[in-house]
Amino acid sequence: MPGALHRVLFVDLARHRSWVEDRADLYSESLGGAGVAIELLREHCPERCDPLAPENPIVLAVGPLTSLYPLASKTVAMFKSPLTGNLGESHCGGRSAMALRLAGYGAMVIMDRSPTPVYLSVDAGGVRFRDARTLWGMSSSLTAGRVMLEREGGAGHRTVLRIGPAGENLVTYAGVTVETYRHFGRLGMGAVMGSKHLKGIVIAGNGDLPVADRGAYQRTYRDLYTRAVRSPAMRKYYELGTPENLGPLSAMGALPVRNLQATGYGTEPPLEGEALAREHLGRRLACSHCPTACIHLAALREPHPEAPYFYKTTFVSYDYEPLYALGTMLGVEQPEDALRLLDVVEHLGLDAMSAGVALAWATEAFERGLLDEKALGGLRPAWGDARVYATMLECIARRAGPLYTLLGEGVDAAAAEYGGDSYALAFGGLEMPGYHTGPGAHLTHLTGARHSHLDSAGYAFDQEDMKAGQSRSPKELARALLTEEARRQVLSSLVVCFFARGLYDADTCVACLSAVEKERNWDDLMALGEDILRRKHAFKAREGFEFDALRIPARTLEVPTPLGGLSENTLREAISEVERLLASGERFSHG
Amino acid sequence: MGKRLRVVDVERCVDCLLCAFACARRFGGGGLAKSAIAVRSVGGMERGFVVVVCRACEDPPCLAVCPVGAIRKVEVGVRVDADRCIGCSMCVEACAIGAVQWDAVERKPVICVHCGLCAQYCPHSVLAHEEV
Structure with a gap:
C-alpha cells in the first residue's frame, strides 16, 4: 500500500541500489520512531562493529502521528555512535519528518559505503544517487545544502540533511545539519555519514495520509491545536525560546561557567534570553506542523573587516545548549562573540555542545600546563577569547595535528592522552x-x-x-x-x-x-x-x-x-x- | 457577499505549514497532497516566506485555459469539476502566482475554495478570511 508507515526504504551505498521492505510486523509491535529504529539498528548493525566501518547503518524513522498532528514533527536517527561506541540516537525536526513520511516511508536504513562521495535524492519513486565529488571538501555545510536543493528542484515539500568538513573528516561528534537551523546534533551521526561518503540527503514528499476514524481525527486535532496555542507550557518555547532557561539556571547556581569552575553569574548573566531577543532576534521559524515556532534566529550585523560602510548580516540560530557550551562554558560573554562561534560550528558541522566542552577542557588544561602552545599549534586558549576559539574549532574539524585530532574524538579521548580527567566533563563518553x-x-x-x-x-x-x-x-x-x-x-x-x-x-x-x-x-x-x-x-x-x-x-x-x-x-x-x-x-x- | 482568503502579514509567517495541513484535512485525512495553499521560502528560510494561494481573480486565467470547461467561476474564486477534468494541468501553468496546486496522487488540480479553514489554524495571524 503506497504511503503506508510500515514501508521501510533500504539504501545500499556500495552498490547504489535501493528497495522497499514491508515491515508491518515492526510497526504494529513498536509503533514507529525510536521503537522501530532500535529494532532496525539491532538487525543491521553487526555486533561490535567499528562505528566508522561501512557495516554501521544509519536508521531514520518517523511514527504514526508524524504529519498528522501538531508538534509531531521529529525524525529519530539511530546508529552506532563513534563517540561513545554504543547507542547513537538523535532527534531532529525541521521538515525532515514530514518529508520522509509524505514521500511514503516510515523509515530509511542506509547501509555500506559509496566508492565515491554521493548525496541521495529521495521521493515517492525511490532513491537517486547523485555525484557529490564537487561538494566534498566544501568549507561550509550550508553552501552544500543549498546546492543540493537547487540541483534537485522538483515538487513536494523538501528537507535537506548534510554534513560539513567535520563529518567528512570523521570528527566523532560531527553533527548533521537539517534545513539550515536544525540538527541531528549529538553522538556523531555526521561522522557516520562521512565514513559512508554520504554528503547529504534530499527528501521530497507530498502524499496523502489516510486515517482510521475521520471524525475522531478532526475532533482530536482541534482539541490538541487549541491547547497547543493556549498552553502556558508552550509559551516559554514560543516567546524567548530555550535561552529563557539561562537566567533562572544562573540565579540558582546551576549554569556551568568556565568548564564548571563556577555555576552562574548571579541574577544578571550574559547571553540571557530576554536581552538576546531584544538586541538580536531577527526572525522566528517553526518545524513543519508546529505552531510553536521555537527556532530563534539572531540577525548578526557586522562591518566588513576591510571595506568601510560595508556590512553583512548573518542569521544564526540560537538555543540554550549551544549558548551554554560555546558561551558561558568558555567564558564567552559578549552575545556577538557567542553567536559568531555558533555560526562557525554550523558551517563546520560540529555538535556545538561537545565542541564547546572540548574547548573548555583544553583551556583549563592549557592554564594548568598540561597542554603547551606547541601542541596547540601556536594558539593560546583563554576564557572569553572567541577569536582563538573559532580557530581551534577549525583545527578540530580539519584534524590539524595530534591534539586537535584527539579533541575531535571527545574530552575522554583527549584526557586519556594528556591527563586532566577530573575536569574532562563527559558522561558515558558524551x-x-x-x-x-x-x-x-x-x-x-x-x-x-x-x-x-x-x-x-x-x-x-x-x-x-x-x-x-x-x-x-x-x-x-x-x-x-x-x-x-x-x-x-x-x-x-x-x-x-x-x-x-x-x-x-x-x-x-x-x-x-x-x-x-x-x-x-x-x-x-x-x-x-x-x-x-x-x-x-x-x-x-x-x-x-x-x-x-x-x-x-x-x-x-x-x-x-x-x-x-x-x-x-x-x-x-x-x-x-x-x-x-x-x-x-x-x-x-x-x- | 462571500468571504475571501487573504494573506495579511506574510512577515509573521514561520513556515509551520499548519494552513496547508488544515486545508488537506477538509477531505478528512492528513498529509498535504490535497492542500490548495503552499508556503515557500524566499531564497533561504532566514529571508522569509511567501504564502501562495488563490486570489479569486476577476477574470481567472485557469478557467480560461481549461480545454474541457471543468473550471467554473463562483461568487468567490472558482470550482473544479473533478469528473470533467482530464488532468492536463494547463490551469497550473496558467496561474501567474502558481496558486493552482497539483494533487500528484489523483492527478487533478487543487484550487482554494476560500472556506477559511486555514486562517482558523494560522497561529500567527498571517491569514485572514474577510468579507469581499
Missing part, C-alpha cells in the same frame, strides 16, 4: 549538557540510554525538589528517572517533540493514536516504553557498555549544586538501582 542542578541531572547524563539531558530530564526533578524543599532517596530518584525515560520512549516512538511532553499526556496520546490507527491503552503503551528502553540497553550492553565502568568527573562532585554537594556513593547507589530495575524485567513505572 560531553556534558548545561545543567548542574543536582543529582537528578547528572544521573540522567550517566544512566540515560544516550547520556543526553533529554533522556529523562533529571534537571527537572532537581528543580521540583528545590521548590518543594525535599530530597529523594537514590532508589526513588532511579525509579522516577526510569519512568520518565520510559514515557519518553512512547513519545519518541509516536514521534512527538519532547517540548510538547506536557500537551501529549496519557489521554492525548491514546486519543491521537486511536483516531488515526488503532485503539491502544496507556498502560500498554507504558509497558512498550519500558520494553523499548530495555532493548536500547540490550544494544548498549551488546556493544560493551557497562554501568560499573561509568566515570564521574571529580569536578561535578567538587562544585556544589543548588541541592548541595554530590556524593559519589549516592550517585553510584542510584546507578546500581537503575541497572537492577532494567535487568529485573519488573514493571518499574508502577508504584
